[in-house]
Amino acid sequence: MKAAVLYTVGCLRVVDIETPKPGPGEVLIEVKASTICPTDLRKYLGHTSITFPIILGHEFSGIVTELGEGVNNVAPQDRVTVFPIYSCGTCRYCREERYNLCNKLSGIGGAVELGKKLNGSFAEYIVVRAENIFKLPENVDFEEGALIEPLAAALRGIIQSNVKPGDISLVMGAGPMGLLQVMLLKKMGAAKVIVSDPLPHRRKWARKYGADVTVDPYTEDLGEIVNSETDGYGVDEVIVSVGGSIEAELISQALKFTSKSGTVVVFAGTWPLKYTTIDPNLIHYGERRIVGSFLYTRSIFERALRLVASRTLNLSDMITHRYPLERIEDAFRVVYSREGIKVAVLP
Ligand SMILES: [Zn+2]
Ligand SMILES: [Zn+2]
Structure with missing residues (x-):
């Protein structure tokens, strides 16, 4: 089969490798759509x-083509998407059913590597555990199927925020995850969603997906705008959906933009690690909370799938660029340029 193998940093080659065989409890899937995650x-x-060499990719859908021994929850030709996280099942977090916090978590395509390395979906075929497979309802196409994973992650962030109908929310960062969160906040009844992002085309998309107010944090005073939009109280929740080292500073800012008893959700990882200072009195006297959001659970993944199947959320125009597997480096370039929303690799 053809696969995009990352041999080392920046060295991604589409090569012919042996198609993997499904072992007991595993399934071979022909990949039909894979989207690129930041x-x-x-x-x-x-x-x-990450451990090289590896095939990246964990947001995908496809068709079941071969069953390993003992698999009976799916059949050949089933259209499916995959919950890409394998937890160990025995550590304290797993015993408490907090699987996303498992100490030995492994993610398909190197999404997490606390456990073993698992090759991903930037290939023609992939072998996965049968128990991680979710069948796609007939009205959910392969591209939407690939987007269930990022939607589940976005949904986890929104659930962590504790949003209530009538809230005023702020989303920092209108990348793909921030945009999904804008949609979810509106669906959950937020009265007003403010979005800050320095890129004009991303602010435009944010408005399209339901943002009521958009702000360029480089040329406008976000704090002042939050004040005037909330009568000086601050927003009920801030979702910090910006990765990279800038996130540390944004968390400190976000706390200041939050109303008393409001919540700041730290949605992305800070790479490279950077520290920030926060005003502890905002937390003590104002009972503000800073919470994390990492991955999702099976139940959230299933909820994300139901939201798409019910057409409560329309993800069909979120994929702005499509590339064949051979041109995966061009696809990565588009993600790097931030000119699109989601970029799909179609083997
Ligand atoms: Zn992802
Ligand atoms: Zn575990």
């Missing part, structure tokens, strides 16, 4: 360490 780009650029 974390794939970070690994390609060497901002996150």
Whole structure:
């Protein structure tokens, strides 16, 4: 089969390798659509360490083509997407059903590497655990199927924010995850969603996906705008959906933009690690909370799939660029340029 193998930082080659065989409890899937996650780009650029060589990609859908021994929950020709996280099942977090916090977590395509390395979906075929497969309802196409994973992650962030109908929310960063969160906040009844992002085309998309107010944080005073939009109280929740080292400073700012008892969700990772200072009195006297959001659970993944199947959320125009597997480096370049929303690789 053809696969895009990342041999080392920046060295991505589409090569012919042996098609993997499904072992007991595993399934071979023919990949039909794979979208690129910012974390794939970070690994390609060497901002996150990973075990080479590896096939990246964890947001995907496809067709079941071969069953390993003992598999009976799916059949050949089933259209499916995959919950790409394998937890160990035995550590304390797994015993408490907090699987996304598992100490030995492994993610398909190197999405997480606390456990073993698992090759990903930037290939013609992939072998996965049968129990991680979710069948796609008939009205969900392969591209939407690939987007269930990022939607599940975005949804986890929104659930962590504790948003309530009538809230005023702020989303910092209108990348793909921030845009999904704008949609989710509006669906959950936020009365007003403010979005800050320095890129004009991203602010335009944010408005398209439901943002009521958009702000360029480089040329406008976000704090002042938050004040005037909330009668000086601050927003009920801030989702910090910006990765990279700038995130540390944004968390400190976000806390100041939050109303008493409001929540700041730290949605992305800070790479390279950077520290920030926060005003502890905002937390003590104002009972503000800073919470994390990492991956999702199976139940959230299933909820994300239901939201798409029910057409409560329309993801169909989120994929702005499509490339064949042979041109995966061009696809990564588009993600790097931030000119699109989601970029798909179609083997
Ligand atoms: Zn992802
Ligand atoms: Zn575990």
